[in-house]
Amino acid sequence: MQTQDVIVIGGGVIGCSIAYYLAKKGADVVVLERDRIGAHASSAAAGMLGAQVEMAFPGPMSDLCFRSRAMFPELGRELYERTGLDIELNTAGLLRVAWDRTEAEELRDRARWQRELGGRAEWWETRSVREDEPEVRADITGALFLPDDAQVSAPRLTLAFARAAQALGVRLLEGCEVTGFLTDGDQVTGVETVVGTFRAGAVVLAAGAWSGVLARRLGLNLPVFPVKGESLALRPNRLPHRKTLFAHGCYLVPKADGRIVVGATEKEHDFSPGVSLGAIHRLAHEATRLVPSLAEADVLSYWSSVRPGSGDGLPLMGRLEAVRGLYVASGHFRNGILLSPITGALMAELISGTAVPELAPFSPDRLLESTARR
16 A cells, blocks of 8 residues: 555546655655556657647637747756756747638738737748749648747657656656546545556546546546547658648658658547558658659658547546545647657646646536536
């Protein structure tokens, strides 16, 4: 029997970030990971910090994304000082390409409201795009340039959070599958695992796409589900573009080691491993459609993982009223890397007893209530 202040279930980027920010507050934390740290979506992600490219309309989600993206420059320096790991923050910006006039007009509208919120967004005609990135296909309609959307190495970010948390006293237990919960009335008091029992005053469910599965062991119908994504990595003879390119059908993310990550498919409610031939064909087609010279690139690898989707497309972050002592941080879908620092910081505040009104729109109770009514 082991006792600590907080148990974090899940050793992905969200769980490790929460552990890190809790440890900075002096909490005694243990992270329980069924496999290994960053084993799933956190290492499979392309690492885009797409606070603007991913947001089609304003609201609490876009506000949260803007705030989290702004944390990365200082976070990168902080994590490097604590761990010696460079998260490879790339600030070259992102081009959201339009294939036709309808798409171009939608992107211009998006640029208007993003500028009103203080974001930088510029519409580039095809000529300007080609002058900056000459390998991009000539018959595009134009692109929205987002200079502040960036990217990092997702595996390095996850590992840096984990090592920085460890340096502050957090215990990271790999191969430690949670098999059940300890409860006292309506309060969770700990967990049972394959290696023993752990007790804590707070338990954080941050198990990614598996969060819904674990919640059912407490009788909760938490609508978090897997969204399988398949990606591949290319190595061109020379880097054909500096900026991240995002178009309908694929994104191309140039990494520090010379690779280009091409992603990603979306298959809901699919936990299956492996990568289908159809996925490779589709990604290859879309990549070479956008940058024709990539047809000569070598295929280095391909992989799949599952991202945590949610019932309404927004993450679930906060405490559950039905089970005292239980907190949820999941459902981030494609924005787990981007939202990892703000999620860690705000969840640490909440667990420490501070009111965090910014989390109200993301309360997990919003979906538990609607599920119950159905």
